[in-house]
Structures are given as structure tokens and as C-alpha cells.
Amino acid sequence: MIRIEQPYDEATGRPIPRRTPTSAPYFEAAREGRLSLQKCPRDGFFFYPRAACPECLGDDWSWADVSGHGTVYSYTVERMGLDPAQRSQLPLVVAIVELDEGPRMTSNIVGCPPEEVSVGQAVQVAFEDLGGETLIHFEPADSEPT
Ligand SMILES: [Zn+2]
Known part of the structure; x- marks a missing residue:
């Protein structure tokens, strides 16, 4: 059995995402306040970070902001x-x-009570620094950018 150490934020006790060589550019972009995903020249953006495009298995993707x-x-x-x-x-x-560019991301909706979240609601990316990493969340689209 492989046991992977999970880092936790000391102040909150919350788990901190672990980078891999493949996901590192995603976290670097988030730290700079950008949402950047892998983009296949044939199939467009995809998420989560991985070695090959999920449609064509090509490895000639690049990182691009959405x-x-x-x-x-x-x-x-x-x-x-x-x-x-x-x-x-x-x-x-x-x-x-579901991003305007197509990919779907599992995330948290922040910046409003749960009762105000609805399917089809317009949202925008929101960033949270935690334990040296930057987390990607989403908030109602009419919020002041965070
Ligand atoms: Zn592809």
C-alpha cells in the first residue's frame, strides 16, 4: 500500500492541495490570479490536469488562460x-x-449563502490562499473580483 502524506494548513486544519509535475502550472497560474487549463490543438480545453488529452490522447497540449x-x-x-x-x-x-470554454470543474461556490446557489447560475472564478497554495473557487458572477 502506498501512503501519501497530506499537507494541512496549520491555522485552519484544512488540507492543502498537493502539486504534481503535471498540475504545477495550474497552481502557479492560480497564485498569479489566473485560471489556466490545458488546451489540445484539436479538442480544446480540458480539466483536470493530466498527461494526455482525454479525447485524442495527444500530448501536444499547452497551457492557456480561460x-x-x-x-x-x-x-x-x-x-x-x-x-x-x-x-x-x-x-x-x-x-x-461548466466553464464558458467547455470544461467542467468540481469546486466550491463561495461569496453567497447556499440558498442563493442555483443550477444555471452565472459564476466567476475566485481565489483563496491557503497554506502556501491558491485554491480555485467560484462566486456569483456579479461579485466584486477577489
Ligand atoms: Zn485532443
Whole structure:
């Protein structure tokens, strides 16, 4: 069995994402306030970061910024906090956001009460610094950029 050490933010106890060589450019862009995804010259953007395009298996993709705008495709509200590290964030909206460029991202909706989240809602990217990394969330599209 392979055991992978999970880093946690000391102040909040929340887990910090672990970079891989493939995902490092995604996190570097986030740190600079950009949402950057891999783009295949034939099939367009895809997410999550991986070695090959999920459509054609090509490895001639490159990184490119997207608008950071999209819509809520689906969501749920986490209220129980089965992971103790999440409890400080409850209630937590976990959503699938469909970007204007096409890819869907699992993320959190922040900046509004869960009752104000709806399928089809326009959202925009929001950034949160945590433990030396920058997390990608989404917030209502009419929010002041964060
Ligand atoms: Zn492709």
C-alpha cells in the first residue's frame, strides 16, 4: 500500500492541495490570479490536469488562460462535515461548474449563502490562499473580483 502524506494548513486544519509535475502550472497560474487549463490543438480545453488529452490522447497540449466565467452545472450542500477539516467551512457548496470554454470543474461556490446557489447560475472564478497554495473557487458572477 502506498501512503501519501497530506499537507494541512496549520491555522485552519484544512488540507492543502498537493502539486504534481503535471498540475504545477495550474497552481502557479492560480497564485498569479489566473485560471489556466490545458488546451489540445484539436479538442480544446480540458480539466483536470493530466498527461494526455482525454479525447485524442495527444500530448501536444499547452497551457492557456480561460475567462474564469461559467455556470453552475450541478451542486450539493455539505452540512455534516464528515471530514473534520471541513467543519469550519460549513455549510459548504460543492459544485460542478461548466466553464464558458467547455470544461467542467468540481469546486466550491463561495461569496453567497447556499440558498442563493442555483443550477444555471452565472459564476466567476475566485481565489483563496491557503497554506502556501491558491485554491480555485467560484462566486456569483456579479461579485466584486477577489
Ligand atoms: Zn485532443
